[in-house]
Amino acid sequence: MDKPGIPRPTLSRLPLYHRFLAQVSEAGRAVVSSEEMGRALNLPAAQIRKDLSCLAEFGRPGVGYEVAELLANLEEFLGLANDKEAVVVGAGRLGQALASYPGFAAYGLRIVALFDVDPAKIGLEVAERPVFALEKLADLVGRLHIQMGIITVPAAAAQAVADAMVAAGITVIWNFAPARVGVPAGIWLESEDLASHLATLSYHIKRRGRKA
Amino acid sequence: MDKPGIPRPTLSRLPLYHRFLAQVSEAGRAVVSSEEMGRALNLPAAQIRKDLSCLAEFGRPGVGYEVAELLANLEEFLGLANDKEAVVVGAGRLGQALASYPGFAAYGLRIVALFDVDPAKIGLEVAERPVFALEKLADLVGRLHIQMGIITVPAAAAQAVADAMVAAGITVIWNFAPARVGVPAGIWLESEDLASHLATLSYHIKRRGRKA
Numbered sequence: 001m002d003k004p005g006i007p008r009p010t011l012s013r014l015p016l017y018h019r020f021l022a023q024v025s026e027a028g029r030a031v032v033s034s035e036e037m038g039r040a041l042n043l044p045a046a047q048i049r050k051d052l053s054c055l056a057e058f059g060r061p062g063v064g065y066e067v068a069e070l071l072a073n074l075e076e077f078l079g080l081a082n083d084k085e086a087v088v089v090g091a092g093r094l095g096q097a098l099a100s101y102p103g104f105a106a107y108g109l110r111i112v113a114l115f116d117v118d119p120a121k122i123g124l125e126v127a128e129r130p131v132f133a134l135e136k137l138a139d140l141v142g143r144l145h146i147q148m149g150i151i152t153v154p155a156a157a158a159q160a161v162a163d164a165m166v167a168a169g170i171t172v173i174w175n176f177a178p179a180r181v182g183v184p185a186g187i188w189l190e191s192e193d194l195a196s197h198l199a200t201l202s203y204h205i206k207r208r209g210r211k212a
Numbered sequence: 213m214d215k216p217g218i219p220r221p222t223l224s225r226l227p228l229y230h231r232f233l234a235q236v237s238e239a240g241r242a243v244v245s246s247e248e249m250g251r252a253l254n255l256p257a258a259q260i261r262k263d264l265s266c267l268a269e270f271g272r273p274g275v276g277y278e279v280a281e282l283l284a285n286l287e288e289f290l291g292l293a294n295d296k297e298a299v300v301v302g303a304g305r306l307g308q309a310l311a312s313y314p315g316f317a318a319y320g321l322r323i324v325a326l327f328d329v330d331p332a333k334i335g336l337e338v339a340e341r342p343v344f345a346l347e348k349l350a351d352l353v354g355r356l357h358i359q360m361g362i363i364t365v366p367a368a369a370a371q372a373v374a375d376a377m378v379a380a381g382i383t384v385i386w387n388f389a390p391a392r393v394g395v396p397a398g399i400w401l402e403s404e405d406l407a408s409h410l411a412t413l414s415y416h417i418k419r420r421g422r423k424a
Contacts, residue, residue, distance in 0.1 A: 005419060015411035019392075078411050079418025093312050097305035102366060103390030103407040107414055147417050154314065171420045172413055178315030180231075188416040190409055195315040197402055199227035199290050201384055202319055204400040205359050206291025207217060208383045 010051045014074060016041050017048065021071040022106075033064035084109050085144060087170075089161045090152035091116040091124070091131045094176055098150060100127035111150070113140060134161075138168040148172045155179035162189075222263045226286060228253050229264065233283040234318075245276035296321050297356060299382075301373045302364035303328040303336070303343045306388055310362060312339035323362070325352060346373075350380040360384045367391035374401075 005011070020040055024032050034052075038045035052070070055077050075081050084107075088095045091114040098104075099111045114131045116122060124131045132140065140146070149165035151158055151173065158177035165173055172188045175181055178195040217223070232252055236244050246264075250257035264282070267289050287293050296319075300307045303326040310316075311323045326343045328334060336343045344352065352358070361377035363370055363385065370389035377385055384400045387393055390407040 006415075011412050011415060012408070014415075015405075015408035018411065019408070077415070079414045080411060082414070082418060084414055084417050093305065093309035097309040098406075100305050101406065104410055107407060107410045109410055109414075147420060148413065172416050174409070174413055178313075188413070188420075190413055192404070192406070192409065193227075194310075194313065194404070195319060196224070196227035196231070197386070197404065198316055198319045198321055199230065199292060200223050201360065201386055201400070201402055202291045202294070202296055202321075203218075203223060203226075203289070204384050205296050206294060208359060208400075 006054055010054055013043070013047075013051055014055075014078060016043075017052065018071065018074045018078065018080070021067055021074065025067050025071055029067055031064045032067055036064075078107075080107050082108055084148060085112050085146045086110070086148035086150055086174075087112060087137065087141060087146055088114045088150045088152055089116070089134065089137065089165070090114075090154075090157075090177075091118070091121045091126060092152060095150070095152035096126045098152060098176070099129055109148075112144065112146065134164070137164055141165075141168040141170055146170065148174065151175045151177050151181070153177055218266055222266055225255070225259075225263055226267075226290060228255075229260065230283065230286045230290065230292070233279055233286065237279050237283055241279055243276045244279055248276075290319075292319050294320055296360060297324050297358045298322070298360035298362055298386075299324060299349065299353060299358055300326045300362045300364055301328070301346065301349065301377070302326075302366075302369075302389075303330070303333045303338060304364060307362070307364035308338045310364060310388070311341055321360075324356065324358065346376070349376055353377075353380040353382055358382065360386065363387045363389050363393070365389055 017037065020037055034045040034048045037048050055073055086109060088099055088111055095114055099114055111129055113129055114126055115134045115137050116131055117134045121131050122133045147170060149170040151161050153161050155178045158175060158179040159181050162173055162175065162181040162183055166183060166187055173183060175189060175191040181189065183189045229249065232249055233244070246257040246260045249260050267285055298321060300311055300323055307326055311326060323341055325341055326338055327346045327349050328343055329346045333343050334345045359382060361382040363373050365373050367390045370387060370391040371393045374385055374387065374393040374395055378395060378399055385395060387401060387403045388406070393401065395401045
């Protein structure tokens with residue numbers, strides 16, 4: 001169902017380039033070199049040139065990239081200007097935090113509703129979005145053709161929620177539950193594995209171990 | 213100040229192995245092969261064997277790893293059994309969500325307090341943790357020898373908070389603000405770049421584009 005796209009590691013760096021370019025653009029700069037981007041982002045300049053060559057052929061040797069052109073191209077490529085509607089399943093603190101996270105606006109994300117199974121949460125408003133009963137998920141996703149679902153339920157419920165999202169027609173899932181979920185081929189899953197990141201931080205705290 | 217440690221990509225996989233081993237251990241299994249781990253985690257078995265060889269020499273060819281031994285070794289290596297005290301700066305929704313995130317308990321994280329500059333938040337309790345004024349940060353971090361700081365403030369305030377954490381003696385920083393922050397050598401920084409992850413999801417929504 002899905003054609004092979006840009007390599008995942010390349011894709012993961014494009015938003016960094018986008019953010020850097022947005023900053024230099026705001027600062028009024030017209031041209032920027034891959035060397036300067038590399039220094040700012042702590043990446044080899046050759047890597048940056050290779051990544052950006054996936055998008056188009058610009059960047060002139062010895063001159064650099066036209067900031068406005070490259071920025072527009074990245075926005076187009078990543079679909080940042082498109083409005084993206086999403087639902088959040090799990091209206092606890094994390095779901096509420098994401099529903100009102102200010103960093104998302106620049107990327108066109110619009111969370112249209114939250115869902116929960118807790119009668120105490122159903123009917124509430126979170127950051128001006130309604131909280132609906134989970135059994136209404138398929139209806140709303142189908143009616144509004146929503147493509148993206150964000151999972152913020154406890155680990156034990158994560159797989160069932162992912163299944164319900166896929167059944168409802170969602171094709172892109174962002175999972176914040178501390179659990180691995182499986183999805184069918186053709187569904188894009190990104191997991192925000194906070195607990196695993198914490199484990200790597202734990203290692204560094206242990207290594208520094210001031211309190212020994 | 214910091215000796216070179218385990219490679220970052222290897223380190224990032226160890227928590228996955230730990231979680232998998234905890235699951236098979238709970239299921240009563242005594243031995244597991246790298247092939248089985250590879251299938252479950254969608255990683256090459258050879259990669260898993262190489263990663264685990266950084267920790268110790270176990271795993272017998274044709275037999276596999278002793279689950280209990282490997283699990284204990286990973287816990288020790290990652291310092292998961294050690295209590296880790298942390299402070300959260302930014303007592304908004306995201307800070308509150310992290311202070312009460314259930315996935316952290318298994319990794320020994322204890323958030324002892326939150327800090328904010330908003331008089332309406334100072335003095336509140338979040339998941340039974342106090343919210344203090346930001347100017348008390350250095351005092352508390354110093355007295356309790358806290359090593360880890362979690363940043364959940366708006367982008368514009370992130371660098372100033374990181375600087376204040378470093379000045380207070382914090383050596384491991386977990387940044388959730390949608391901004392790149394700089395830290396001196398010797399400070400371990402992990403950034404949870406939710407907005408950038410969203411940009412990669414945006415690309416996949418665009419590619420699928422049902423509404424076209």
